[in-house]
Amino acid sequence: MGMMKLVLQNFKSGFKNYLSLVLSLSFTVLVFLNFQNILYSDTFEVLGTRNRDYIGILIQLTSFVLGCFMVFFIWYSTNVFLTRRKREIGIYVFMGLSNQRIGKMYLAEILLTGLSALGLGLISGMMVSGLFQMILLAISDLTVEIRFAPSLKPALVTGAVYLIIYLFFAVMGYFNIVRSSVLEMISAAKQNEYVRQNRAALVVKAVLGTGVLCQGYGLALKEGRSNVMGNAFGAVILVTVGVYFLFGGLIPLVFQTLARRKHFLYRRGRVLWMNSVIFRMKKNYRTYAVVSVLMLCSVTALAMGFAMKGRYDNIIQFENTYTFQLLSSRSDLDGQARERIEREDSIVMSSRIPVLTLDGSLVEARESYSKYAFVAYSGLKQLAMDAGMELTFEEPGEDEVFKISHLYLLSLITDRADVRIGINGKSYRQTGDSSEPYLGYLQESMSFYVLNDREYVRLLPLGEELYAYNYRIGDWERFGKVRESLDVLVEDGPQNHTARVAIDPKSNELDWVKVMYSICIFMFLVFIFASGSILFMKLYNDAFEEKERRRVLRKLGVDEAVLRRAAAAELAVAYGLPFLVMGVSSLFSVGALGKMMFTNLLGVNLVSALVVFGILVFWYGLSLWACERGEGGI
Amino acid sequence: MNENVVVEIKNLVKDYGAKGFQTKVLKGIDFTIQKDDFIAVMGPSGSGKTTLLNILSTIDQPTMGTVVLDGQDVTRMSNRELSRLRRDKIGFIFQDYNLLDTMTLQDNIALPLSLSGVSGRECVERVGKLAERFGLVEHLKKYPYQLSGGQKQRGATCRALITEPEIIFADEPTGALDSKAGRELLECLKGVNESHQATILMVTHDPFCASYARDVYMLSDGRMICRISRGGDRKEFYDRIIDMQTSMGGELSWG
Numbered sequence: 001m002g003m004m005k006l007v008l009q010n011f012k013s014g015f016k017n018y019l020s021l022v023l024s025l026s027f028t029v030l031v032f033l034n035f036q037n038i039l040y041s042d043t044f045e046v047l048g049t050r051n052r053d054y055i056g057i058l059i060q061l062t063s064f065v066l067g068c069f070m071v072f073f074i075w076y077s078t079n080v081f082l083t084r085r086k087r088e089i090g091i092y093v094f095m096g097l098s099n100q101r102i103g104k105m106y107l108a109e110i111l112l113t114g115l116s117a118l119g120l121g122l123i124s125g126m127m128v129s130g131l132f133q134m135i136l137l138a139i140s141d142l143t144v145e146i147r148f149a150p151s152l153k154p155a156l157v158t159g160a161v162y163l164i165i166y167l168f169f170a171v172m173g174y175f176n177i178v179r180s181s182v183l184e185m186i187s188a189a190k191q192n193e194y195v196r197q198n199r200a201a202l203v204v205k206a207v208l209g210t211g212v213l214c215q216g217y218g219l220a221l222k223e224g225r226s227n228v229m230g231n232a233f234g235a236v237i238l239v240t241v242g243v244y245f246l247f248g249g250l251i252p253l254v255f256q257t258l259a260r261r262k263h264f265l266y267r268r269g270r271v272l273w274m275n276s277v278i279f280r281m282k283k284n285y286r287t288y289a290v291v292s293v294l295m296l297c298s299v300t301a302l303a304m305g306f307a308m309k310g311r312y313d314n315i316i317q318f319e320n321t322y323t324f325q326l327l328s329s330r331s332d333l334d335g336q337a338r339e340r341i342e343r344e345d346s347i348v349m350s351s352r353i354p355v356l357t358l359d360g361s362l363v364e365a366r367e368s369y370s371k372y373a374f375v376a377y378s379g380l381k382q383l384a385m386d387a388g389m390e391l392t393f394e395e396p397g398e399d400e401v402f403k404i405s406h407l408y409l410l411s412l413i414t415d416r417a418d419v420r421i422g423i424n425g426k427s428y429r430q431t432g433d434s435s436e437p438y439l440g441y442l443q444e445s446m447s448f449y450v451l452n453d454r455e456y457v458r459l460l461p462l463g464e465e466l467y468a469y470n471y472r473i474g475d476w477e478r479f480g481k482v483r484e485s486l487d488v489l490v491e492d493g494p495q496n497h498t499a500r501v502a503i504d505p506k507s508n509e510l511d512w513v514k515v516m517y518s519i520c521i522f523m524f525l526v527f528i529f530a531s532g533s534i535l536f537m538k539l540y541n542d543a544f545e546e547k548e549r550r551r552v553l554r555k556l557g558v559d560e561a562v563l564r565r566a567a568a569a570e571l572a573v574a575y576g577l578p579f580l581v582m583g584v585s586s587l588f589s590v591g592a593l594g595k596m597m598f599t600n601l602l603g604v605n606l607v608s609a610l611v612v613f614g615i616l617v618f619w620y621g622l623s624l625w626a627c628e629r630g631e632g633g634i
Numbered sequence: 635m636n637e638n639v640v641v642e643i644k645n646l647v648k649d650y651g652a653k654g655f656q657t658k659v660l661k662g663i664d665f666t667i668q669k670d671d672f673i674a675v676m677g678p679s680g681s682g683k684t685t686l687l688n689i690l691s692t693i694d695q696p697t698m699g700t701v702v703l704d705g706q707d708v709t710r711m712s713n714r715e716l717s718r719l720r721r722d723k724i725g726f727i728f729q730d731y732n733l734l735d736t737m738t739l740q741d742n743i744a745l746p747l748s749l750s751g752v753s754g755r756e757c758v759e760r761v762g763k764l765a766e767r768f769g770l771v772e773h774l775k776k777y778p779y780q781l782s783g784g785q786k787q788r789g790a791t792c793r794a795l796i797t798e799p800e801i802i803f804a805d806e807p808t809g810a811l812d813s814k815a816g817r818e819l820l821e822c823l824k825g826v827n828e829s830h831q832a833t834i835l836m837v838t839h840d841p842f843c844a845s846y847a848r849d850v851y852m853l854s855d856g857r858m859i860c861r862i863s864r865g866g867d868r869k870e871f872y873d874r875i876i877d878m879q880t881s882m883g884g885e886l887s888w889g
Contacts, residue, residue, distance in 0.1 A: 262740070263754030271741050271748045279736035552732040555693060556793075557720025560713070562749055 007108040020540055021077050022117045024533045028073050029121025029162055031526050032066050034132040035059055036154035037125075041133070054512035062519055069530065071165050072290070076534065078169040080541055081110060082176060103177040107170055114166045121162075122155050136518050202253040209245025212238050217585070220592040232592065239585055243292050246581060247285035252278060272553075272566040277573050280542060287538050288578050291531045295582040296589060298527035299608045303590040305520020306604040307597040312513040318406065319503050321387070321440035322470040323479065324486055327355070328498035331467050336489060338471075344481040346474035351386035353379045353439070355448070356456060358463040364422035373448045374463075375439075376456035380404075383438055387470070395452055396431055402450040403433040406443050421449065424462055440470055441503050479504060528612050531578075532619035539574055539623045546627065567627045575620045583609050640801050640833050641667040641690065646699035648685050648856075659685045660696070661856035667801065672827040672834045674844035676875070677853030678882075683837045684805070686853065690835065691724060691803045692716045704800050721746060725794030725832070727804040731786040733778040733793075739785075740765075740774040743792045750797060764792040768822055784815025788822060795832060804836040808843050820846040841879060845872035854882055 039059045092102050216238030219231045255278045258264055265271050281288075326337055334352055341347055356374040363372045377395040384391040396402050401421055419430040430449075437443055451459070473482055483502045490500050550563055586605055594601040646663040649656040659682045667673060677683045688694035690701060692708050701708045704723050711719065726732075733742045743764065744757040752760075765771045768788045778786055787807060794802050804823070808816035824846050826832045836847060844850045850862045862878055864871040 259741075262744070262758050265741070266744055266748035266752075266754040266757040269749055271737070271745055275734070275737045275741055549734055549736070552734065554717075555691075555720075555728075555732070556726060556746060557717050557722070557724065558746075558749055559717045559721070 007105055007112070010105075010109055018081075018113050020533075020537055021081060022113060022120065024530075024537060025074065025077060025114065025117035026121035026124065027533070028066070028070050028530070029118055029158060030125040030128065032063065032070060032161065033122060033125035033154055033158040034129055035063050035066060036157050037129045037151070038133065038136070039063065040151060040154050040157075055515050058512065058516050058519055062523060065523070066526075067161060067165075069527070070162065073530065073534070074162075074165050074169050076287075077537065078110060078166075078173055080537060081113070082106070082173045099178045099180065103174040106177055107174045110170045110173060114163075114170065118159060118162055118166075122159065125158070126155065136515070136522065199253075199256070202249050202256070205245050205249025206253045207249075209242050209249045211242075213242025213246060213585075216242050217588040220588045221595075223595075235589070235592065239296070239589070240293050243296075243581055243585065244286070244289040247281070247289045247292070247577070251577060252281045252285070255281065269562055269566055272558075272562070273569040273573075276546075276566070276570050280570070280574070284538055284542075284574070287534060288574070288581075291534055292578040292581040292585070294527055294531045294534075295578065295612055296585045298524045298531070299582065299586040299605065299612065300589045300593060301520050301527075302524035302608045303586075303593055303601045303604045304597075305517045305524070307593065307599050307601055308513050308520070309517040310599055311597060312517070315406075315444075318435070318437040319441050319444060321437040321472070322349075323473045323476070323503055324471045324482065325440055325442055325501040325503075326467075326469040326486070326489065326498055327442065327501070328467050328469070328489075329464070329496050330498065333467065333489065333498065334469055337469055337486065340485045340488065341471055341473060341482055344485050345478040347471050348474045349387055349470075349472040351383040351470045353383045353468050355466045355468050356460060356463050357466055358423065358459070362424050362462060366419065366421075367447070369446065371446070373446055374401075374451050374456060374459065375448055376453045377450055378453050379456075380438060380450055383470075387438070389436060389438060392434060392436065393432060393450075396428075396450060396455075398452050398455050399426070399428055400431045400452070401428045402431050403447055404438055404443060404450060405433060405435055405447040406437075406445075423459065439468060441501050442468060524608065524611075525615075528615050532575075532615050535575060535578070535616075536619045536623055539571060540626055543623070543627045564624075564628060568624055571620055571623050571627065575616045575623075579613065579616055582612065638669045639666055640669055640671070640704065641835075642700075642702040643690070644700050644702075646686070646689065646701065647697045648682070648689060648694070649697045659856055660689075662699070663853075663856075663858050665851065665858060665861075667833060667835060669833055670827065670830050672824070672836075672846070672848045674836045674838055674847035674850045675853055676838060676841070676844050676850055676879070679839075681853045682856045683839075683853055687803055687805055687835075687837045691726060692720055721750060722797060723800045725797065725799040725802040727787070727791050727794050727802060727807045729806040729809040731778070731783075731790045731810070733786055733790055735778050738775055738777055739770065739781065739789045742778070742789060743774075743796055746793060746797050760796055761792070764795060767826075768792050782815065783811050784818055787811060787815070787819050791819065791822060795826060798831075801833045801835060804834060806838055806840075807836060808838070808840060816843065841872055841875040844875055845869075850875055850878075852878060852882060 039056065092105070097105075216235045219238060220235035222231050255274060259274055259278055265274060324337075324341070326333060331354070334350075338347065338350070353375055358372045358374065360368060360370045360372065365372065381391050393402050421428050421430060435443075439448060442448075473479070479502070483500075486500055486502075489498055491498050546567075553563060554560075586609065590601045590605040643663055643665050646660050647658070648660040649658055651657050663682075663686065675683055675686065685694065689696050690703075692701075692703075692711075696709055699709070703719065706719070708716065708719065720726075733739070734745070737745070740761055743761045747757045747760060748754075761774070762771070765774055768791065770785065770788055770792065773781055773785055773789075778789075781789065787810070791807070794804075807823070808819060811819065820843060823832075823834060823836075827834055827848075834847075836843070838844050845864075845868050848864050850864075851858050852860045852862070859882070860878065862871075862874055
């Protein structure tokens with residue numbers, strides 16, 4: 001029999017075993033292709049250049065993350081494949097085949113598997129591309145016409161990226177086999193020997209891991225200013241390392257300690273599954289750690305998406321407080337403005353407030369601007385009353401200010417304690433801040449400081465007093481007409497200057513945030529699904545070894561129900577531990593994110609944890625089913 | 635049924651193969667195992683030894699006939715009942731030990747007891763006693779891969795004995811052991827049998843191994859053709875077994 005014939009026969013007879021590998025790989029191809037489709041399609045052209053550019057950057061970033069994931073996934077799956085095949089291929093040594101020939105056989109087999117996955121992924125990816133874009137746009141709440149026109153370029157890019165990564169690992173596998181000793185290949189089948197983990201090493205790892213993890217959690221929650229990014233980066237590194245040591249140290253230590261307590265171990269059939277958990281932990285702890293971190297990133301990304309969407313909605317609401325705003329040096333503009341607006345439309349709400357602007361050279365603040373704006377407390381109180389808003393803070397003292405600013409999508413400054421501002425040499429303590437849109441869009445473009453009335457009057461000679469006039473119109477359809485009518489008032493003369501701000505309620509310039517939101521949801525689902533599939537693949541592979549053990553246990557008269565319970569308990573630990581670690585860690589990561597986004601994300605955190613739970617339960621059920629059917633082995 | 639009878643086999647027949655192409659492996663076997671018996675079943679390759687053992691140990695079903703174990707006909711029991719019977723009434727010793735590589739020797743021995751719901755304290759005590767008797771105390775914390783073949787098989791024997799079963803079925807228990815380890819194991823089996831702790835049925839092709847039993851049944855072509863009982867001396871018994879083997883046909887493959 002020729003080598004190729006043997007390879008084809010192996011591939012055909014073992015296809016069922018490779019199926020999970022082929023399906024998982026084709027799934028990553030499918031996802032990657034769909035993102036490439038968006039990148040190369042003109043779906044988002046209609047949203048304008050700015051949105052299209054932002055979405056382009058988002059998709060490229062996402063593709064990069066997916067590419068990284070693809071590297072990991074292919075590395076992992078080819079590794080599992082290699083381990084399994086090495087055991088079988090080792091037998092060919094006795095038939096007189098050289099390592100090179102065996103390596104070529106492996107290469108041919110893995111290429112067949114990889115190409116099948118690529119073909120399947122590309123075909124299914126093209127088939128669902130329209131649906132994918134529809135779902136993405138539906139979640140993003142965008143109305144864009146979708147054309148079902150599969151183009152070649154995304155498929156070529158996807159194929160190229162996939163093949164480069166895949167070939168790299170396939171060739172690595174080839175060299176691995178070529179360099180393996182005969183003994184190593186034959187004994188690959190006997191690598192089940194349980195090596196008792198050194199207790200002292202476990203204790204060291206456990207202490208180190210717990211310490212590093214706590215440090216990471218602490219860093220995530222630490223208040224910060226300029227060092228927030230550094231803290232966040234540090235937290236990611238520490239939590240990743242900590243989780244790795246947790247599965248490599250603390251968790252096996254706990255299980256081994258429990259297994260030593262025989263009175264505990266011999267109760268309720270624990271002896272059966274706890275020993276298996278300890279045995280597997282030694283082999284699988286890296287997988288558990290990777291899956292935990294992957295799920296943690298997914299949950300955090302989802303929370304980010306939700307928070308962004310929340311901020312987006314708030315910003316839209318914020319900006320649309322008023323339809324038109326005039327900022328003028330004239331104090332008598334209200335009548336004229338009203339008259340001009342009412343020629344075209346009705347006014348449903350209006351307010352007016354004097355604003356003191358000071359030159360940047362007179363003010364020392366954390367953020368530096370060329371101009372700073374101040375309002376008197378009583379002025380703001382009147383404005384709030386006119387606009388039907390509530391003033392939620394008391395009048396500041398003579399050496400105090402209160403800041404009213406816009407909503408940030410994301411702030412890197414989480415430490416808001418003891419903030420001070422200097423005005424003309426006098427220091428004021430900032431008593432708090434609010435993002436209530438008292439001054440509407442004006443507040444979006446600059447921050448206002450609220451002063452004590454007397455202090456406001458005292459500072460008046462230092463700067464220029466302007467007047468902000470705010471109007472909301474009744475019929476937004478008349479927006480264009482009203483704007484034209486108001487434009488007559490705009491002037492920039494030596495005596496008077498008046499600026500007009502018009503907020504188009506139909507503006508879509510932040511639509512990219514909505515796309516980001518849906519991409520976050522999508523990435524979350526992809527990564528959680530992938531995490532589950534990684535665990536499934538690993539456990540499916542383990543189930544192969546479990547077959548023999550189950551056969552012995554059946555001979556010994558162990559009930560099927562007991563075997564099922566033991567398998568269920570063992571799988572529950574395999575899926576449950578990464579979930580638990582992810583759940584606890586996400587409280588910190590999402591909490592830190594919530595701080596940056598000025599919002600409480602606990603609800604999102606809990607819901608996403610529930611979704612993760614649901615997906616893991618699906619994979620758990622599948623693993624249990626495969627285990628009971630005696631399936632397994634890639 | 636006599637209360638000393640542990641297993642009663644009547645007219646046991648086993649056919650293999652599709653209808654019209656059947657091979658009769660067992661052709662009507664009758665015999666009884668009494669309490670404290672130590673029986674060896676010998677026979678050439680293809681005589682039906684393993685089939686007989688599989689049926690007795692409830693892993694296989696006969697085509698005809700009955701096997702009454704502890705007063706119950708095992709041929710009419712459900713899978714669930716059979717599992718329970720195997721767990722509570724039968725002990726197994728396999729040629730390849732079949733210890734679970736994920737557990738220490740102590741856990742392997744305690745496993746059947748633990749799964750029967752016996753308290754942890756009692757499990758530990760009983761494992762300790764058996765391990766002492768079989769010289770395994772210092773090996774209890776080790777994993778199977780850290781043990782020699784003889785230690786593994788003695789461990790497997792402890793596991794078979796731990797539930798104090800009605801009968802122990804041993805399938806070529808010394809098949810994978812060197813002569814010294816094999817002898818040690820057989821001495822242990824003989825010891826537990828003589829101290830009324832176990833009734834043993836052992837399938838073997840090795841006359842030396844069979845000479846440790848009290849009775850040897852010769853199986854040939856699916857039939858039990860004779861029974862030899864030990865008198866006093868094991869050596870003399872061994873010679874008689876060899877003679878019988880020769881008279882049955884030295885050209886046959888005994889394995």
